[in-house]
Amino acid sequence: MLLDGLKLRLKSLTLLPKRAIMSSKNTVGIIVIGDEILKGQTQDTNSHFLCQRLYKLGVKVGKISTISDDIDEIASEVKDFSQRFQYVITSGGIGPTHDDITLEGIAKAFNEKLILYPEYCNFFKDYVLANRNSDGKYESIRNKDLLNMNAEEVKNLVSEFPVFKMALLPESTQPQFLRNESGELVSKFPIAQVHNVFVFPGIPQYLKKGFLNIEHLFKNDNIFHATQIFCQLDEVSIAGILNRAVVQFFGRIIFGSYPKIDHSYYATKVTLEAKTEKDMQEGHAYLMKNLPENAVVHFDTNPFEDAWDKLQKIIELQDLHFQKLVKNSIEIMEDCFSRYKPEEVCISFNGGKDCTALLHLAYVVYHHHYSNCPELQAIYIRNKEPFKEMENFIQESVPRYNLKLWTVSGPIKVGLATILESHPHIKAVLMGTRKTDPFSQHLKFFQMTDSDWPQVMRVNPILDWNYNIIWTFLRKLSLPYCGLYDKGFTSIGNRSNTEPNPALSYYDPVTSELKFMPAYALTNGDEERRGRL
Template identity: 45%
Template structure:
């Protein structure tokens, strides 16, 4: 509960293009208050849900709703079929009317938003009106709010979140990894469950309440296949798979126009594991040769296993030797310096993206329980590409970085870094010996005597352009979108353009550029830079 519930971000939605319609769940829902037989469209084993998103800011487009995507994904995996999603304004009568309708039709009604101390936080009052109950202080919530806000004045706006419908129950989740009960409860009234609208809070709380929603009679099995061809070219195979397996398996096809590794994601869903495996084998055997991409969708989560899996492989190559040498340098660095004495240079480029992933994996290997943030140094140029800035922000969140941003010349920025963070003694850099003024460097090299004094740690010195792209593509690492548009070396907007070596003319006479990883000659890497 327990901050002012705020804004949602980044609507994540997919366009489902091919769906074989099938009921995953045997019909029927558990009885819910106010649910009449004529209104039920389920039988005893069906668990259904209706989601109500509350907030003027959603309807006005001021904030993007990510909560429904998060909740529906989990509910489906728990055997709960979401029947309807509604977005309503901050209006008591409207919210109450929607709750009355939903609670009579679905096993669960789940709301998000409208919980907080301000005038437009109306969810509790609306639920009370829907069920004809007064809203009154809950002693346990009053105590929680008192601890959090430091007051027990029932007239204070801070105590508004402690006033809930009379029959409300407080539900606690449990973290399976620690066995600890959640600190703050979920408010539940009859078959209605009231979640906050702040995505970070909802995403933490919702999975921990799995046992309150999961259908014990259903287990959904899923598989995914990633394809590098466009959807039209594989439609005949999908149609045939539909015809053969639609009784037991739901097949979904999701085009992706921006992913760097695949163009279509296929999903297979079924209660019957054997049927699912049969459909999966059919697609593997009948899709065009080499169409399937071995895609790692969670490269950061699986970074340690993926990286050290390469290191444990007995087969050796120049590339694996480069990786091993880089890991050795980073492991030596962690032996010499504490984590708070190190920061990672990260400017959003391809070399730094490789570097960041290596550092993340090595740190997680050495300190598996470390939950802090790795410091990352970003020296911002005068005219950075918006795409680079966006990628840096995404990477910050993906790798849980503490960004230390400075503007201006590198020497001046290092001086500011030293003044503001005197604890930092070393900077891990993505420098390669083919970079300007870098051929003389070693893996560990102090800055020049007339510069702010830092140890420069250079794990990638001997890597080639090809090595960089082999690593990125092998691990399916996200990278800045400019590289898929023909840029091979990123500077500022005033000195960087697509590499002419990647230019071609398509069948319609339009000039285009191949992605950076298709550059055939490493020495042409900087052909797109003015200086």
């Protein structure tokens, strides 16, 4: 640690140092720090989030670098980035453990000492006293003047209370406090700015919260004008049209083409980025006119944003039968949440198409009527031979819908008993049952389980939906669903009793192989269960 000759002083600074004046205007360099990233033990999602937000702010990310927990490497990369870019963002390595050395590396990059900063020191002092007051040794720092200790005393402090390592920052640090749109303080713990370097934690939740509250520091007037077109044709099929568009709009529009393998909705994403709205619209119109008929498909990249409004719009655009069924399901869902408290309701979710539609409907209604919603409770009753693809989809759905998922082994009766025994507060279970399912033609929207079953209210909001309504709902809203349905599976049980539906089979004329169309291509819903053995 750079504590020798420690000087306990604060140093004022402007937003940007002299050394950054020669850096590229409106650009950001991102440095992701951590051995766990390089070893594949942790996935970096922070740089992806930062790139998305910065792009919306009109800021270009010039480079992303991932480096190890090494002081010299950190110092070298920070120094280089600080000179090349207007701003630098680092992620990771600012905790209290031995491998958290980002701040030491940054101090070395600028040839500065580490000092105890009052804003950070006081924060951690309060933290220690609030969370460790049952231990007498922690009381020893209550009345201690931490900011007037010598270097040796600081070393001892950090040794005894490692949390104070996070209060040691380069001497030119400028704290950036997190405030809401009204200017009110939302956290007493600031983000550290060292010259043009902004130091963020590696934990994604903390980084997101911190960045969103100071992102105004990065915003500029050069907002990018961009749009996307999604094609169900592969990249090779549209390459000629794209090449002509590039020539036609040279210097005005930047085009991008990105193939997507095994995507449920499209095969190629085409991007357009222009300096003006007019150029972007002209380029978009050119492609829409010259791409083959029916090549362009609708796809919503974020169906969970403004989900209630999108659901209402989809309802309005469909036929009266669809409108009646979905509106009725919404009313049943609303009735359920009026009868029961949120903590008394859970959803049965096994990853199938029906309960995926039900889950999204529950999510939309729940979040529309409740502010500051807690997690949706869900149960997954696993059969003996589940498909790996289905289990992966279930796990992917947990963060997507903010689920509190309980997984138990089946059969269903046993699994339900297990859940109710460990969670006796559950009074209602949302089910994705339809009347076309076996033994379900006489079910009601609200119906208690049979007398020989664990007693709970079954709520069946989509009871009157048919096969085609399910797929219209899923695909019109661009909802993710299990990839098995794109391989010809139409009704999925377990690996021993489920095959692709023969009604969707065809022979590929090029390879002469037997293949299957996706589930949504099945026109006769009565054939839905032909793949169930």
